[in-house]
Each structure stands twice: as C-alpha cells, then as structure tokens.
Amino acid sequence: MTELKYYFIRRVLTFLPTLIGLTLITFVVSVMIPSNPARLWAGGIKANPEVIELIKKKYHLDEPLYMQYYYYIMNLLRGDLGTSPITHRPVILDIMTYFPATVELAIVAEILVVIIGVPLGILSALKKDSLADHIVRVFSLVGVSLPIFWLGLMLQWVFYYYLGVLPAGGRGIPPKVKYTGLYILDSLLCQDWNAFIDNLTHVIMPAFTLAYIGIGVIARITRSSILDVASADFVVFLQVKGLEKLKVLKHILKNALVPIVTMLGLEFGALLSGAVITETIFYWPGIGRYAVQGINNLDFPAIMGVTLLIGLVYIVTNLIVDLMYAAIDPRVRL
Amino acid sequence: MSLVALKSRVERWKVKNKAKIEEWKLTLRVMTMSPLALSGLIIVVLFLIIAAVGPYVAPHDPYEIDFRVMLEPPSPEHPFGTDEYGRDIFSRVLHGARISLVIGIITLSISVPIGVILGLISGYYGGIVDEIIMRLTDIFLAFPGLILAIALSVALGGGIETVMVALSMVWWPYYVRLTRGQVLSVKENLYVEAAKAIGLGDFWIMFKHILPNIISPVIVLATMDMGGVILTAAALSFIGLGARPPTPEWGRLVADGQPYFPEYWWYVFFPGMVIFLTVLGFNLLGDGIRDALDPKIRRTIEFKERG
Amino acid sequence: MNLGEELLRIEDLSVHFFTYAGVVRAVEDLNLTVMRGEVFALVGETGCGKSITMRAVLRLVPPPGKIVKGRIIFDGIDLLKLSEEEMRKIRGSEIAMVFQDPNTALDPLFTAGYQVVETLVAHNKKVGIKDAWKRALKLFKLVDIPEAEKRLHSYPHELSGGMKQRVVISIALSLNPKLLIADEPTTALDVTIQAQILKLLKELQEKYNVTLIMITHNLGVVAEMADRVAVMYAGSIVEIADVFELFENPLHPYTRGLLGAIPSVTKRVNRLTPIPGTVPNMINPPSGCKFHPRCRYSKSICKLKKPELKEVQSGHFVACHLY
Numbered sequence: 001m002t003e004l005k006y007y008f009i010r011r012v013l014t015f016l017p018t019l020i021g022l023t024l025i026t027f028v029v030s031v032m033i034p035s036n037p038a039r040l041w042a043g044g045i046k047a048n049p050e051v052i053e054l055i056k057k058k059y060h061l062d063e064p065l066y067m068q069y070y071y072y073i074m075n076l077l078r079g080d081l082g083t084s085p086i087t088h089r090p091v092i093l094d095i096m097t098y099f100p101a102t103v104e105l106a107i108v109a110e111i112l113v114v115i116i117g118v119p120l121g122i123l124s125a126l127k128k129d130s131l132a133d134h135i136v137r138v139f140s141l142v143g144v145s146l147p148i149f150w151l152g153l154m155l156q157w158v159f160y161y162y163l164g165v166l167p168a169g170g171r172g173i174p175p176k177v178k179y180t181g182l183y184i185l186d187s188l189l190c191q192d193w194n195a196f197i198d199n200l201t202h203v204i205m206p207a208f209t210l211a212y213i214g215i216g217v218i219a220r221i222t223r224s225s226i227l228d229v230a231s232a233d234f235v236v237f238l239q240v241k242g243l244e245k246l247k248v249l250k251h252i253l254k255n256a257l258v259p260i261v262t263m264l265g266l267e268f269g270a271l272l273s274g275a276v277i278t279e280t281i282f283y284w285p286g287i288g289r290y291a292v293q294g295i296n297n298l299d300f301p302a303i304m305g306v307t308l309l310i311g312l313v314y315i316v317t318n319l320i321v322d323l324m325y326a327a328i329d330p331r332v333r334l
Numbered sequence: 335m336s337l338v339a340l341k342s343r344v345e346r347w348k349v350k351n352k353a354k355i356e357e358w359k360l361t362l363r364v365m366t367m368s369p370l371a372l373s374g375l376i377i378v379v380l381f382l383i384i385a386a387v388g389p390y391v392a393p394h395d396p397y398e399i400d401f402r403v404m405l406e407p408p409s410p411e412h413p414f415g416t417d418e419y420g421r422d423i424f425s426r427v428l429h430g431a432r433i434s435l436v437i438g439i440i441t442l443s444i445s446v447p448i449g450v451i452l453g454l455i456s457g458y459y460g461g462i463v464d465e466i467i468m469r470l471t472d473i474f475l476a477f478p479g480l481i482l483a484i485a486l487s488v489a490l491g492g493g494i495e496t497v498m499v500a501l502s503m504v505w506w507p508y509y510v511r512l513t514r515g516q517v518l519s520v521k522e523n524l525y526v527e528a529a530k531a532i533g534l535g536d537f538w539i540m541f542k543h544i545l546p547n548i549i550s551p552v553i554v555l556a557t558m559d560m561g562g563v564i565l566t567a568a569a570l571s572f573i574g575l576g577a578r579p580p581t582p583e584w585g586r587l588v589a590d591g592q593p594y595f596p597e598y599w600w601y602v603f604f605p606g607m608v609i610f611l612t613v614l615g616f617n618l619l620g621d622g623i624r625d626a627l628d629p630k631i632r633r634t635i636e637f638k639e640r641g
Numbered sequence: 642m643n644l645g646e647e648l649l650r651i652e653d654l655s656v657h658f659f660t661y662a663g664v665v666r667a668v669e670d671l672n673l674t675v676m677r678g679e680v681f682a683l684v685g686e687t688g689c690g691k692s693i694t695m696r697a698v699l700r701l702v703p704p705p706g707k708i709v710k711g712r713i714i715f716d717g718i719d720l721l722k723l724s725e726e727e728m729r730k731i732r733g734s735e736i737a738m739v740f741q742d743p744n745t746a747l748d749p750l751f752t753a754g755y756q757v758v759e760t761l762v763a764h765n766k767k768v769g770i771k772d773a774w775k776r777a778l779k780l781f782k783l784v785d786i787p788e789a790e791k792r793l794h795s796y797p798h799e800l801s802g803g804m805k806q807r808v809v810i811s812i813a814l815s816l817n818p819k820l821l822i823a824d825e826p827t828t829a830l831d832v833t834i835q836a837q838i839l840k841l842l843k844e845l846q847e848k849y850n851v852t853l854i855m856i857t858h859n860l861g862v863v864a865e866m867a868d869r870v871a872v873m874y875a876g877s878i879v880e881i882a883d884v885f886e887l888f889e890n891p892l893h894p895y896t897r898g899l900l901g902a903i904p905s906v907t908k909r910v911n912r913l914t915p916i917p918g919t920v921p922n923m924i925n926p927p928s929g930c931k932f933h934p935r936c937r938y939s940k941s942i943c944k945l946k947k948p949e950l951k952e953v954q955s956g957h958f959v960a961c962h963l964y
Contacts, residue, residue: 021473025482032489138370141621145614147565149572149588150606153595161596233745239701240740241760241812242733251748273480277569281592292573295488307485311477330796331749 100181121222143216172199265321371622377615449509457517
C-alpha cells in the first residue's frame with residue numbers, strides 16, 4: 001500500500017505548478033483590465049490626482065509587472081484579495097460571507113446528479129437499446145442543450161407562478177444555531193425542523209436547475225462505462241468461475257466506477273460555474289450572484305476574487321478525484 | 335481555364351477518389367437513417383437558412399419602437415409577442431440567429447485551428463515541446479469554461495468582439511488534447527514511419543498524412559461545440575457581457591425579458607426556446623456524425639442495405 | 642487411467658450467430674465424446690468453431706450467438722435442459738475453463754488471491770474466509786507460483802503472463818472439477834513459458850485424474866499432451882482418433898493436409914505442402930462436405946451430401962466420402 005502513498009505525494013507535488021499557473025492567469029487577466037483601476041478606486045473621473053498617486057503607491061501600480069505579481073502572491077498568501085470599490089469592504093470578507101450559500105447549493109446539486117444520474121445510467125446499460133435506454137439518451141441530449149437560465153426561469157414559472165408550491169427564490173431562513181453555514185445541515189443538527197423544511201423548499205429548484213446538465217452527462221458516462229466493462233474478457237471468466245450474477249455485477253460496477261468518479265469530480269467544477277447563472281435567477285445569495293453584481297458594477301476585485309476562488313476549488317476537486325482514482329484502480333499508482 | 339478543361343479535371347478527381355466518395359455517401363446515408371441524427375441535420379440547416387435570410391424576411395424592423403403595442407402576448411401579427419418598447423420579438427429572434435452563427439463561426443475558426451496545430455506539434459514531436467504545450471493547456475483547463483470566459487470578457491472590455499476572443503481562449507485547449515491523443519495513437523502506424531523513411535518533411539507528414547486521418551473526431555467535436563459556443567455566448571449575454579442592448583442576441587433577449595417574468599412569459603420563453611432548439615440540433619447532428627463514423631454501426635447499416 | 646466411461650457427449654450441436662450480415666453457422670451438427678480421465682485434444686484452424694463449442698458446453702455463448710440444436714450430456718445430465726442457476730453451480734465446480742489470454746482473464750482491480758477465494762466462496766457458502774485463503778495459498782503452491790504468500794496479495798498487473806496463467810489454472814482447479822477445458826492456454830505466452838504451463842497441466846491432470854480437453858491449433862502440443870484427438874473444420878468434426886493413430890494414419894484429407902504443412906526438425910522435407918484455398922465463409926458455406934472446394938480427392942457426391950462421422954477402424958472416426 002505504500003505505493004499509494006507515493007502516488008499521493010507525487011500527485012500533490014504536481015498540484016503546485018498548476019496552482020501557480022492559476023494565479024498567473026488571474027494576475028495576467030487583472031492587469032489586462034483596461035480602465036485605470038487607481039482612478040476608479042479613487043472615485044472616478046472626479047478623483048483628486050493626489051489621491052490617485054497615493055493609491056498607485058499603495059497598490060504598487062507603478063512598479064514593473066513581475067514586482068506586481070510578487071505583491072499579488074504575497075497578498076494572496078495573506079488572504080488579501082483587494083477591496084471592493086463598491087462595497088468598500090475587503091473582497092475576502094464579502095466572499096466568505098457568500099461562499100457557504102454557494103457550497104450548499106453545489107453540494108445539493110451534486111447529490112442530485114449522483115442519485116439521479118448514476119441509476120439512470122445503470123438502468124440504461126442493463127436495458128440496452130430498449131425504450132428506457134432511448135428515453136434516457138434523449139434526456140441527456142436535451143440536458144446538455146438547455147440554457148441553464150432558461151430552464152431556471154421555466155421551472156420558476158411552473159412551480160412558483162403556476163402551481164405555487166415552491167418559493168420563487170432566495171435562501172431559506174437561517175437555523176437557530178449556525179455550525180457550518182450550510183443551513184440545511186445546520187438546521188438538521190440543531191433539529192430546527194421549521195428551518196429545515198423551509199431551506200429544502202428554497203434550495204430544490206436552483207439545485208435541480210444546476211444539476212440538470214450534470215445528470216444527463218453522468219447518465220451517459222455511466223452507461224457507456226458499464227457497457228465497455230461488461231464486454232471485457234475477465235467478465236466472461238467470472239461467469240465461467242460460476243459466480244452469482246450479483247457478484248459479477250459488483251465486479252463490473254467497480255471497474256466502471258473509474259470514469260464515472262472522474263466525471264463527477266469535473267462535474268463539481270461545472271456546477272460552480274453554473275452557479276453564477278443559477279444564483280442570479282433564483283436570487284440565491286452566493287458568490288455567483290456576487291460576481292454578476294460585480295460585473296454590472298464594474299467591481300473588478302470582486303470578479304477576480306471569485307474567479308480565483310472557483311479556479312482554486314476546481315483544481316482541488318480534480319486533485320481529490322485523481323487521488324480517489326488511484327485508490328480504486330491499482331494500475332494508476334505506478 | 336476553359337470550362338471543358340475544368341470539367342475533365344473534376345471528372346478525373348472523381349475517379350481518383352471514388353472510394354472516398356463512396357464512403358462519404360455511406361456516411362450521409364447512415365446519418366439519415368437515424369431519426370435523431372436526421373432531426374439534428376434538419377434543425378441545423380433550418381438555423382443556417384434563418385441566419386442567412388432571417389433579416390430579409392422578418393415581418394418587422396427589430397429596432398422599431400411602437401409604444402402602442404408594448405408587452406403584448408403572442409398574436410398573428412406578433413407570433414412571439416412584443417417587448418417593453420413594442421418591438422416584435424419574432425423579428426428580433428430572426429435577426430439574433432445571424433449573430434449567434436457569427437459568434438460560433440468566428441470563435442471556432444480561431445480555436446480549432448490553434449488547437450489542432452498545437453496538438454499536432456505536441457503529439458508529433460513529443461519531448462519538451464509536448465511538455466510545454468501540455469502544461470499550457472492544463473493551466474487553461476484549470477478553470478471551468480464559463481468562469482474563464484467571464485474573467486477574460488470582463489478584462490477585455492465586455493463587448494461582443496471580446497466575448498468571441500474570450501470564448502476562443504476557453505475552447506482551444508480541448509482541441510489540443512483531442513488532436514494530440516489522436517496523433518499519439520496514429521504516430522506508431524507504419525505509414526508514418528514509411529513517410530519518414532522516404533524523407534518527407536515533418537510538416538508535410540503532419541498535415542498531409544496524419545491530419546486527414548484524424549480529422550473525423552475533430553469534426554464531430556466542432557459540430558457539438560458550435561452548439562456549446564452559442565450556449566455559452568448566450569449565457570454571457572444573459573449576465574451582461576457580450577451583446578449590449580438593443581442588439582437582439584438571443585441571450586440578451588432573455589436577460590431583457592427577465593424583469594417582466596413571469597407575467598409576460600413570452601418575452602423570455604421564445605428566445606430561450608430558440609437557443610435550446612438550435613443547440614439541440616447541433617448536438618444531435620454531432621452525435622449523428624459520430625455514430626455514422628463509428629465503424630461498427632456503419633457496417634451494420636451497410637449490411638442491412640445490401641440485404 | 643482411462644476408465645472407459647463417457648464423461649461428456651455432444652450430440653448434433655448447432656450454434657448459430659444471428660448478425661446483421663446474416664446467420665453465421667459457426668457450429669453445425671457437431672458430435673463428439675470425451676472419456677473420463679483422458680486428455681482430449683480439439684484441433685482446428687482459427688475460426689473453425691472450437692472455442693464456441695466449448696463455450697456452448699458451459700452455456701456461455703456470447704450474443705448474438707444461440708444454441709439452436711443438440712444435446713450436451715455431461716455425467717449423464719443434459720446441460721441444455723438445466724436452469725440457469727443449476728448451470729451456474731456446475732460452472733467452476735464441475736466444469737472449469739482456462740482461457741487463451743491470461744492478461745485479460747483476471748479483474749485488474751482485485752488481488753489474485755481474492756479472485757481465488759471468491760470462487761471458493763461462490764460454490765460453498767459455509768467455507769470460512771480464513772480457510773478459503775489458506776486453501777488459496779495451497780493452490781498457488783500447487784501450480785508452482787514462486788513466493789506464493791506474497792503473490793496472494795498481488796494485483797494482476799504486477800504478475801507476469803506465465804504467473805497470471807498459473808493463477809487462472811489454480812482458480813480452475815480450486816474446486817476439483819471433473820472436466821477442465823483449456824482453450825489455447827499457451828498461445829499468448831512465450832515459448833519457454835508455454836512448455837512450463839503444458840508440463841504443469843499434464844502433471845495436474847495425472848495427479849488429480851481430471852479429464853482435460855485441450856483446444857489448440859498447434860499439432861506439436863497435441864503430440865505432447867493428448868490421448869485422443871478430434872479434428873474440426875468449419876463447424877463440424879471431420880476426424881477423431883487415438884493420437885498415435887492420427888499421426889501415423891491420418892484418414893481425412895484435411896488432417897493429411899494439416900500434418901503435411903508442419904515443418905519437421907528430424908526428417909528432410911523438400912517442400913511444405915499448404916492446403917490450398919481459405920477457410921470458408923460461414924454465412925454461405927459450401928454445400929455438402931464443407932471441405933470439398935479445397936480437397937484434391939473431391940468427387941461429385943462431395944458437393945451434394947455432407948458426409949457423416951463413421952467409425953472406420955476401432956476408435957477411429959472419419960467424416961469423408963472416401964470411406
């Protein structure tokens with residue numbers, strides 16, 4: 001099992017250059033921003049030239065690029081993502097306020113993807129070429145073609161406007177005690193059932209909107225993965241050995257799991273980017289909505305902060321997925 | 335060249351490539367046999383036609399304001415209803431098709447060639463060149479697409495042109511990966527070694543020998559990506575990047591309609607529906623092409639035909 | 642050794658594949674009998690249907706194949722009449738099979754030892770896990786796997802081809818089957834390893850009195866291992882004989898062709914005589930005797946009527962109009 005440990009270490013080491021690359025890109029992008037940030041932060045066109053000079057000095061804007069990058073990294077390590085010229089608060093604080101909401105949304109969506117997508121894929125594979133299989137296939141195709149914003153709006157129309165069973169948007173009421181910031185979990189932990197139900201009804205539409213594409217993709221990947229494995233030689237040998245059907249299925253599923261798990265990990269990143277739009281439609285107070293407001297208000301530090309954070313979460317998720325992959329498939333550890 | 339000479343040139347080319355032409359014909363036939371692929375083809379052709387002639391056949395001027403018919407539901411006069419300025423949404427949608435098509439074409443015209451060329455070089459030469467290109471690709475792929483597109487669009491100013499550049503930057507890495515993978519699997523084939531042995535230059539081998547053999551998955555991906563680009567561009571417009579009012583880009587239309595939702599549902603419904611159908615068309619078509627090129631399925635259909 | 646009793650009797654077996662290109666008659670009216678305790682070789686070119694026949698015995702013919710006709714009588718029971726669950730119990734415990742490619746026979750995600758243990762547990766619910774692992778260790782030692790203790794916990798990709806094949810053999814023998822089918826067990830291995838595996842099979846067969854069916858296209862292996870031989874062509878048996886008899890006195894023109902096509906290390910042969918033509922199309926096979934287009938002795942009747950397998954001399958069967 002030590003080879004697993006070595007693989008872990010090696011993988012984490014390659015993580016670092018990617019991390020650096022990430023900061024490089026966000027840095028490059030942020031210096032591409034055309035307008036004069038110093039003037040903007042100083043209050044726009046009416047800004048006092050002396051104030052602009054002060055800001056320039058403070059943010060090292062007059063120094064060469066590589067020095068700016070150095071300061072950028074130093075700030076990052078200290079957790080300083082700049083100050084929003086709009087809210088006049090440190091961006092990091094704003095993000096920390098809104099991040100848990102997005103995490104909650106993404107987790108619920110990921111759960112939906114797993115509990116709906118995977119079984120659909122298994123069903124599709126077991127009943128290959130049947131009507132059920134074709135329906136799932138069409139469902140997936142439709143899923144990846146739907147604009148998220150449109151799906152969200154249509155769901156709002158059906159469940160809020162027409163049927164009136166779900167709220168139009170916003171987050172549920174906070175539970176009595178906050179442990180993690182994830183309201184559903186917290187209300188469960190302190191047994192605040194009122195808050196629990198309220199949060200469920202609020203999260204279900206945005207989470208489903210977010211999950212829809214992922215469900216389609218995972219169903220297809222699950223199906224093709226299982227079919228690929230089922231036609232492998234070792235599966236015949238398992239039958240030759242006289243194993244029960246259930247046991248054979250266990251072997252097939254474990255082998256099929258690898259691409260599925262990889263996809264689920266990548267899915268989480270897609271969910272985060274989808275959150276940007278979903279939160280806007282459902283007035284969900286997460287970092288996605290914060291970023292869109294930033295776009296409308298030209299709040300560049302906010303936008304860059306969110307970009308960096310989502311990128312970070314994405315590569316960490318990929319790292320975890322790779323490690324899980326190695327835990328399942330021993331051949332990868334070489 | 336005289337017409338006669340041209341004709342004989344075409345004839346000779348036809349004879350020389352008879353087998354290839356037969357294969358392409360078979361691909362088309364296989365595609366039309368699947369109802370899903372056929373629907374995809376029809377939708378895409380419809381989309382192209384609308385994009386081409388839409389602006390000429392639109393019943394109203396998409397920018398024409400008429401306060402007498404503000405926010406009216408769908409009617410024979412206005413099939414998709416009107417917006418808050420009294421503009422005919424149907425006409426606006428028709429004009430929007432062209433915008434989406436242009437965005438898609440330009441974006442892919444930049445990202446596909448860049449991606450394929452880098453992939454060819456990376457796969458063919460291997461070694462340090464490969465490492466560098468792959469690291470670069472990984473850095474770009476470290477972001478979920480939409481996020482990177484947002485960041486780049488914002489940084490570059492936010493208009494439609496910048497959106498196209500931003501989207502190209504998001505899409506090219508996938509083509510590098512795909513092409514490189516294909517090149518690696520084909521590189522070991524004998525004909526590449528043979529070509530090298532004769533002394534053919536690297537670029538000649540890459541473009542005249544390797545590329546034609548690996549182009550099919552690229553075509554499949556590009557077809558599906560056409561839908562993906564249109565979808566992402568619409569999403570960007572929706573959150574405020576890309577087309578500015580009064581440009582009738584489809585995503586922009588949905589954003590414009592959002593404040594009036596859900597009472598004035600048509601404003602959001604029709605543009606969104608059109609986006610959905612168009613993207614669906616491209617995905618079905620791409621799927622259909624992929625299935626048609628898949629050797630197992632092709633031969634099955636071929637045998638069915640021969641009876 | 643040879644108890645003179647029938648263990649396996651295949652009667653009029655036909656296996657057809659229903660493909661889009663047509664119906665492939667992979668196995669047509671096949672008859673053969675295997676005696677208890679013997680080593681029986683099934684010989685033929687690639688594609689003649691030998692593997693399919695053996696898969697039919699286990700009722701594991703892959704779709705779109707189907708057993709359309711016949712009886713397979715194993716130890717007195719017609720296997721084709723059993724339920725799936727009854728058949729499952731027989732697989733692995735009474736009839737075992739070793740595959741051609743050991744590299745793909747094992748599940749890459751589980752250790753070698755685990756795959757032996759799960760076989761034992763599948764057929765005997767009451768066996769304790771500890772006992773099963775002990776037995777797996779014993780089996781590994783039996784098939785001469787070096788460092789058996791360590792190898793129990795190795796993954797397939799960590800083992801060489803020869804070792805993987807030994808693991809597969811140990812799984813096959815783990816439940817003391819009456820019949821062991823070895824489908825070209827050495828084709829995917831190096832020549833030196835081939836010899837080892839064959840020697841191993843022969844030893845185990847003698848020690849445990851297992852009836853062994855060897856499928857092969859290699860006549861050298863046949864000469865080494867077999868007691869009796871059946872020659873198969875295009876889905877049917879064309880000749881069955883005792884191994885010495887077959888090599889000394891081949892009766893069927895195809896068998897003669899096969900033997901004539903082998904280079905000899907000892908005798909001086911001027912030219913190798915290949916058999917002209919190619920393996921027939923199994924969707925539209927030749928009429929009558931399927932070998933007639935390639936046969937130098939063919940007569941008009943060969944085109945019309947398929948010859949039956951007849952006992953021409955004691956224990957020597959041929960399907961040919963010459964006799």
